[in-house]
Amino acid sequence: METCLTASVLIVGGGPCGLMLANELGRRGVSAILVDEKPGTAFNPQANATQARSMEHYRRLGFADEIRREGLPADYPTDVAYFTRYAGYELARFQLPSSSRASELVKGMSGSWSAAELPHRVSQKYVEAVLRRHAERIPGVKLNYGHRLIGYVESDGIVADVECLDDGGRLQVRADFLVGADGPRSMVRQSLGIVYGGETGMQRDFMGGRMLAVYLRSPGFYASIPHAKAWMYNCFNGDRRAFMASVNGRDEFAFHTQLRPGEDESAITINEAKAAFQRACGTPIDCEVLSFLTWTAGHALVANGMQRGRVFLGGDAAHLFTPTGGLGYNTAIEDAVNLGWKLASVVKGVSPAGLLDSYEIERRPVALRNTDYARRFADSLGLFAPAPDIEDATDAGGEARRTAGVYLEQHARAEFNIPGVTFGGRYDGSPIIVSDGSQPPPDAANVYVPSACPGGRAPHAWLDDGVSLYDLFGFEWTLLQFGEVMSAHASFAETVRAIGVEVKLVTLPKSLRDLYEADLALIRPDQIVAWRGSASQAGMIGHVLARALAHNASDGARLAS
Secondary structure, three states, X not given: OOEEEEEEEEEEOOOHHHHHHHHHHHHOOOOEEEEEOOOOOOOOOOOOOEOHHHHHHHHHHOOHHHXXXXXXXXXXXXOEEEEOOOOOOEEEEEOOOOHHHHHHHHHHOOHHHOOOOOOEOOOHHHHHHHHHHHHHOOXXXXXXXXXXXXXXEEOOOEEEEEEEOOXXXXXXXXXXXXXXXXXXXXXXXXXXXXXXXXXOOOOOOOOOEEEEEEEEEOOOHHHHOOOOOOOEEEEOOOOOOEEEEEOOOOOEEEEEEEOOOOOOHHHOOHHHHHHHHHHHHOOOOOXXXXXXXXXXXXXXXXXXXXXXXXXXXXXXXXXXXXXXHHHHHHHHHHHHHHHHHHHHHHHOOOOOXXXXXXXXXXXXXXXXXXXXXXXXXXXXXHOOOOOOOOOOOOHHHHHHHHHHHHHHHHHHHHHHOOHHHHHOOOOOOOXXXXXXXXXXXXXXXOEOOOOOOOOOEOOOOEOOOOOEHHHHOOOOEEEEEEOOHHHHOOOHHHHHHHHOOOEEEEEEOHHHHHHHOOOEEEEOOOOEEEEEEOHHHHHHHHHHHHHHOOXXXXXXXXXXX
């Protein structure tokens, strides 16, 4: 007899996007069932960089410190280094702090890097494991790895058929909404007839075309190369271009190399994968190949839509990146954060279904922006070709190395110091953002100007007692007042109760008012400024909340499509 399960949201895909969404929903008391064909979370390292914005969201959920303890040892440098070969000449190095140092540095930083968290260099396999542990602890969230979505129908809800891959048993899942976070070959996206748009098949000397990924163990690597440790090792020569991330700081590495013309990927063996690593090393350093596969670099793709009716797309199902800049996984995390609070608000009856229209309106432009940034980084690195004599122990070789070193150091600063990309994504034009007519700062990869112009990330500050401003925010909505602005409006609590939303009122010293350039600021659950205003506009808060919660949106407009 077929088992029937019921939840508010069915999530297809147990990678970072699906797991983050399960946490966001579960923390809000919304039931969710997650299914994924894999037997568990990732074995291969996959993405290797968690940007600061993702770390701020992990902090909001209470486990940023746990994530920061994963991966590399606390004192391991996270430098990005470039070599002719790993045991050959060092060309350039962009120094970045260890995780323990980052936790201290962030408290003294301002301007572009005024943040609650700095980036963390950690393989996705570790992040997924943490996200899974926390999701599994939440009542109402059920994770079903080793299960495959067979199909579904949509009417006044979702009825889905799911198969257990171990025994072939069938489950029927009934849900209000379905989210496809099921990767680049998304069955959910295909079921909706949605296709990717953008650029694919870009050929470059590096980061364009077919790539070989090798997950390996090499206990003797560090002792075999005459250079300081790094997090990211780039190999730059005319024979074998590659990048390699240190996974655990001891003996595990994620090695990726461009396949050369004539290399038949279908014929690659473990020994050939090992040989590719050793060619990049320039010496036969012993290694054990844990796994290997091929993949395609050169994508800058975004789905033509991210919602149809009760069905949504997130993560790689909605956008596909070339990994330069480390933006794919981090964009997926913000998809989940954005969609999570909105689904919860609709499921709980706080907002009409029209709120959900804002998901695609807000997230698809950011996906287009971020894939474009990743493409530019890939062009910068992949279209810069090594000089033929770059490995020669000659004057010409030395000059070639100096020239390459200058370029690669500039490139590293451009790709790995990206506060503008990290913090600068905005939701201007969204129907649930209340504009005040101000203009946001220019969008630039390497510069971020904190601004409370509605539609962007709330400006951050470290308070006098060493507490992050973000730690004062409520888990749902937050109203910041600079001074006792709301004291004359005793009806505030009554207004909030009438709307049915949780709003935390946070009083800050007037000395912080300049940061927001307003007396009041309404902060969404995803730490986005929804509105800001003067003390004379305090009586508008009911209207503002109603707008931000889509109470003036057409209920069910998209559900009927």
